[in-house]
Amino acid sequence: MTAITPLTRYFSTAARQLQILASSIRKPESAQQIPLLTEDLYNQILDKYPDLKTLKKLHSKIFIDQYLHSNPSIGIKLMRAYAACGETRVTRHIFDEITDKNVVFFNVMIRSYVNNHLFQDALLVYKSMSSHGFDPDHxxxxxVLKACSGSENLWVGLQIHAAVIRVGLDLNLFNGNGLVAMYGKCGCLVEARQVLDEMPSRDVVSWNSMVAGYAKNGRFDDALEVCRDMxxxxxxxxxxxxxxxxxxxxxxxxxNVSYVKEMFTKLAKKNLVSWNVMIAVYVNNSMPVEAVNLFSQMEACGIDPDAVTIASVLPACGDLSALLLGKRIHEYVDRKKLRPNLLLENAMVYMYAKCGCLKDARDVFDEMQFRDVVSWTSMISAYGMNGQGRDAxxxxxxxxxxxxxxxxxxxxxxxxACSHAGLLDEGRYYFKSMKGEYMIVPRIEHFACMVDLLGRAGRVDEAYSFIKQMPMEPNERVWGALLSACRVHSNMTIGLLAADHIFQLEPEQSGYYVLLSNIYxxxxxxxxxxTVRSIMKSRGIKKMPGISNVELDDGVHTFLAGDQSHPQSKEIYEELDVLVAKMKEAGYVPETDSALHDVEDEDKEFHLAVHKAMMWHCYLVSGMVAEVFAIHC
DNA sequence: CTAGGGTTAG
Known part of the structure; x- marks a missing residue:
């Protein structure tokens, strides 16, 4: 490199050559006209992690082969770039072609495998190093510790720890971090903590690895405490x-959610990951409104959501029936070409399903290149929750x-799905085949489904016998399913039995107390x-009012049954009176004939009806017929 | 060349 070359001229030449390259990529037939590229230019292009097409074109230039052997950095960068595209086989091919390797080639090869979750291959390369005459370095x-973490391979992890000590690298920051992470992932939290404590110096990554270890192994309080210690x-x-x-x-x-929220707010630099995590925290704590609104905020800040963001926020859209946003995200996914992506597509199926858009859900499902059990399950439950048991x-x-x-x-x-569609025999068949054919031990959720299935089908006595022969203690969900069946089929005797069991279990959910109070x-x-009322009071359980979410242009709005807080509340309720009159005219009869119906405050039921009517009105006016069926109360 | 984030039921 000539020392006197002005930097600007150098870059403008590079830029021009890049342009020529780019234009030749647009026109594949002119690929032969790619000009000679300098080594430095190869380096520059490769540093930008080009897409696979560009990469292959570059690679096919014969000149690269001579560079590969004269300039090791080209080979390293080429390997790295292929690995970033998930092409570990090509990476390996280049690796094998290089005759005079140095230790960096081994390191890059190992890292390529690790980044593509091929942990076993990574460890094999590591083990082959000595036979090629190379010693692993810092x-x-x-x-390789990450390979052990990823595959939870404690056995090799311990061997590597021994090797690290042998070569005297155990006090090295990065190795220490790797060891903490490895022990943490493998569930050896005492060892992880010991390595951390013995490190001569620690950075944020060291502490984060410890946090991750505790968090992954269910030691949530410890994880939070490490954060506070930090x-x-x-x-x-x-x-x-x-x-x-x-x-x-x-x-x-x-x-805890507030704690994380505060951590997020105080971040010196917010990056994509921090937004994604905060959204995921909201989603994982049943706070879809917050999740969706944070997503909007993120967009407003000009941060480009990636596939992880989308996969996190879509379920929240589904839970809110925020179809407008869901569809907008769908368009964004297509524009950004974020598919195929299994997790994202699964989330999209769920979103459409929850919004009542079976056809859209099915379209996404059909377009998928790969489907796993989760994909099928999402689509099956889509049919199930929309009452299409046969399709499920x-x-x-x-x-x-x-x-x-x-x-x-x-x-x-x-x-x-079977229970919602009244498919009694099919449900029984699946319960049997789950145990007999698939050797899946039924969990309490499956028993609850069966009780629900029998109960909805009117077999209340059978449902009760079914509970009595369960191998585990029934929980409030199981009894709750029975109680609901008794309510629908007016079975007072068994209903009271179920109620007494729920009463004893003192569930957290308010819905059960309402059922209890009604039947008593x-x-x-x-x-x-x-007593039911006083339990609710003493444990701070509030009756949840009917809640609906309406998606307007500027975000998701939550309405409560009987809510008067809206500035235009008066007008809204006047409009509702008109609507309710119309509903009654059209033959609407509030549900009052159930034997176990809430006799205490019927006007609440009215509120709920009014509330639903309001939602329907909102959607019908905007021509969103599908949404009418997707209202959650 | 050095950590860390996503999907399915009720």
Whole structure:
């Protein structure tokens, strides 16, 4: 390289050559006209991680072969770029072609395998190093430790730890971090902590690895405590801390969610991952409104959502029936060419299913190149939750024909599809085949589905006998399914039995208490009614009012039954009176004939009806007929 | 060449 070449001229030449290259890519027939590229230019292009097409064109230039042997960095970058495209076979081919390797080639090869989750191959390359006369270095060990973490291979992990100590690298920051992560992932939290404590110096990654270890192994309080310890040491948690913490903050307390939210707010630099994690935290804590609104905020900040963002936020759209947003995201996915992506497509099927758009769900499902059990399960439950039990059954058979083995959750979805559609025999058949053919031990969810199936079909006595022969203690869901069946089929005797069991179990959910209070009132067991109320009061369980979400242009709005907080509340309710009159005119009769119906406050039922009417009105006015069927209360 | 994030039921 000539030292006097002005930098600007150098770059403009490079830019021009890049342009020529780019134009030749657009016109494949002129590929032969690619000009000679300098080594530096190859380096520059490869550093930008080109897509596979560009990469192959570059690679096919004969000149690269001479560079491959004269300039090791070209070979390394080419390997790296192929690995980034998931082409580990090509990476390996280049690796094998290089005759005079150095240790970096081995490191890059190992890392390529690790990044593509081929942990076994990574470890094989590592083990082959000595026979080629190379010693692993301080770059090799973190990579192979990651291979152990990824495959939870404690056995090799321990051997590597021994090797790391032998060569005196155990005090190295990166190796220490790798060891903490490896032990953490393998469930050896004491060892992870010990390595961490003995490290002469630690960085954020060290602490994050420890957080991840605790979080992955269910030690949620410990994970949070490590975060607090970090802050006490004046180390600022970052996006990685949030990501590591994620498993610990699913279905967690609102305090913990606030803690993460605060961590997010205080981040010095928010990146894509931090937004994604915060959205995932909301989604995993049943806070879809917050998730969707944060997603909008993210877009407003000009951050491009990636496939992970989309896969996280789509279920929230589904839970809110936010179809407009869901469709907009669908367009974004197509524009950004984010498909095929299994997790994202699965989430999209779920979103459309929850929005009541069976056809759209099915279209996405049919367009998928690869489908796993989750994909099929999503589509099966799509039919199930929309009452199309027969279609669910047909699809379940198709899944079996395709050679996939249904898992425990797949059976929950088909059982619930059968119960909602009254397919008694089919449900019984699947329950049997789950145990007999697939050796899946039924869990309490499956028993709850069966009770629901029998109960809805009117076999209340049978459902009760079924509960009595369960191998485990029935929970409130099982009894709740029975109680609902009794309510529908007016079976007071068994209903009271079910109620007494729920009463004893003191569930967290308010819905059960409402059912309890109703049946006790019906049976004139007023002292029990009073006890139910006092339990609810003492445990701070509030009756959940009917909630609906309406998606307007500027976000998701939550409405409560009887809500008067809206500034135009008066006008809305006046409009509703008109609507309700129309509904009654059209033959609407509020549900009051059930033997176990809530006798206490019927105007609440009215509110609910009014509330639904309001939603229907909103959707019908905007021509969104499908949404009318997707209203959740 | 060095960590970390996503999907399915009720």
């Amino acid at each position: 770059y090799t060990y973190p990579c 802050e006490l040491l004046r180390l600022k948690p970052n996006a990685g801390t949030m990501a590591s913490l994620l498993p610990a903050v699913t279905n967690t307390s609102s305090d 059954v047909a699809l379940f058979s198709k899944m079996q024909d395709s050679g996939l083995i249904p898992d425990s959750i797949a059976f929950v979805s088909i059982l619930s 009132a019906k049976a004139s067991r007023w002292e029990d009614v009073a």
